[in-house]
Amino acid sequence: MINDLFSKGGLSLDRLRGFMQMAEAGSIAKAAPGKPNRQSQISRQIRELEQFFGTELTRRKGKTLSLSIAGERLALLIREQLQDLEDFRKEQAGLPKSFVIGAGASVIEWLLVPALPAISRHLGGATLLTESHRSRSLGDAVRDGRVDLAIIRQDAVPTGANTALVMKMRFHLCIPRALLKRGATERDAASPALWQTLAFAAGRDGGQTDTAVREAMQSAGVDFRPRFECGSMLQVRQLVELGACAGILPTLGIRGLDEKKVLITPFAPLRDFGRALVLHWNPRQMRRRGLETSDLKKLAAIIADQLKA
Amino acid sequence: MINDLFSKGGLSLDRLRGFMQMAEAGSIAKAAPGKPNRQSQISRQIRELEQFFGTELTRRKGKTLSLSIAGERLALLIREQLQDLEDFRKEQAGLPKSFVIGAGASVIEWLLVPALPAISRHLGGATLLTESHRSRSLGDAVRDGRVDLAIIRQDAVPTGANTALVMKMRFHLCIPRALLKRGATERDAASPALWQTLAFAAGRDGGQTDTAVREAMQSAGVDFRPRFECGSMLQVRQLVELGACAGILPTLGIRGLDEKKVLITPFAPLRDFGRALVLHWNPRQMRRRGLETSDLKKLAAIIADQLKA
DNA sequence: ATTAATCATGACTGTGGAGTCAGGTATCCT
DNA sequence: AGGATACCTGACTCCACAGTCATGATTAAT
Known part of the structure; x- marks a missing residue:
């Protein structure tokens, strides 16, 4: 008893x-x-x-x-128990629930933050907390409920279930036109020989993206020695925007870049490296907190819509 | 937070x-x-x-x-929360879990108790608590977790799901041979005219079974005035066994009656009144407590086997 | 109207446990 | 070896809350 x-x-x-x-x-x-x-x-x-x-x-x-x-x-x-009690309290007090959403720093900045108002609206005015995590630990955090929702690369999720596609990510070579000869075309920009001579900014977070870029450069025959090695892709973008150097940015990171000032072209060596970004959740946790699968799919769609705006 | x-x-x-x-x-x-x-x-x-x-x-x-x-x-x-904590404690301390099983008084006595050892064995040595309830309130008790398992008439369960058949119940007319003429046959016993003259024991718990028997007697043209009106069917059986009077008993209640002393024959007016007895559970509750649907179906089979022994 | 339940409230006491401080020990780093 | 880090332990204080008793308010049963 x-x-x-x-x-x-x-x-x-x-x-x-x-x-x-x-x-x-x-x-x-x-x-x-x-x-x-x-x-x-x-x-x-x-x-x-x-x-x-x-x-x-x-x-x-x-x-x-x-x-x-x-x-x-x-x-x-x-x-689970404390959270259930807290949800009950919030609900009875007429307060909105709160949800913790995790993602990498750049995904938060570039994708999640702009979508937060719409997400909150769809969750009945919920309070939202963003948490920056590495892909690897995000899976664990979702599994044991420290994070309610994660936006994460599909290949970092153990099982394909409990996810909804948000977008596909590709890589883009971004070169400030100031660093190129006048009238240079995309074709000119696609040359590894050029890359060898350019100043680059690159991530140095040891993550999959970082590693992939470096390996791609290597196999293209470039002795890749970035002038700036940054802790996050956010900084890489800043440097590119300033015109200080070139960089490889994921699809999310090129939004808002001025094409007049920066030449943006698909980064050929990683053409097939495109990875899906998904919304990931813990079904048990979501059921307890009152979200159905349909709600979550809708959320993924809302976030995806953010890209079109 | x-x-x-x-x-x-x-x-x-x-x-x-x-x-x-x-x-x-x-x-x-x-x-x-x-x-x-x-x-x-x-x-x-x-x-x-x-x-x-x-x-x-x-x-x-x-x-x-x-x-x-x-x-x-x-x-x-x-x-739920306290029970989860208690289950955790029991498990860590190497103690068996405990389950509450509810049913009507006679079902407990005639069906459940004999099956308890086998049930406990299948539940890994669990401690079992029996609780006597009316059919109606059993449904509620299962729904909000006060009772883990119930053995109950199928028609008293709101939805057909979350149940497994245990047995079909029929009604039997049981007459001590001492109250009959020497050499009386089943055919003789089937006569409403005889019933009118016999002393009867009947339940008076206001339950569905009780009501059905009385109505059946009425529509058979018998002015049914039992000599003994008992609070439970257990007492009816005792009186029959003593040879004091006749009674209508459900299938469960005739086990162990001595056919030499008691004439047992299907009670014709309720021939089509047979009702299924099912094992009923709360799926959410059972999932939390670590029982799968297959376990529960097995339990129902174990209880059903009890009848053959 | 009287009586009996049932729940609410106020005023305590006693205690389990949170909070705090001051060492102590094992482990890792250099 | 020396210092820093992370955890453990003992010895307290203080307080929130369980426990207890007496009494009042409301409602139901007779």
């Missing part, structure tokens, strides 16, 4: 919350940065929960802490 | 539990019988929760209390 839960002490919402915070942050220290008192408290709360449940919820792994199998399950359970 | 839940006080597991107890019992008084102190506490806990959520969870209905729409939802939510 449920009353067994209360027959012995050691269980409280605060403890569950403390444990969940540690689970989300990945370590106690990150869960309470700069607050050593709270750290010791979370440590104790976890120990008390472990006593209550009679199981190790955590495993020492080096000098840091990670979750055991049981801990993973409990963390998932607690997040 | 989930942290909003903790930004203001007034939420605690104890309060949620107090509210849920009231919700299950139907009133504060029933939730804490004979404990006026606990009563006042639950009353206060509910008020504090209402303040926390900013909603009325209860409605005064006469001198007693009932749940509002929001209250119903919250109660359902809390029961």
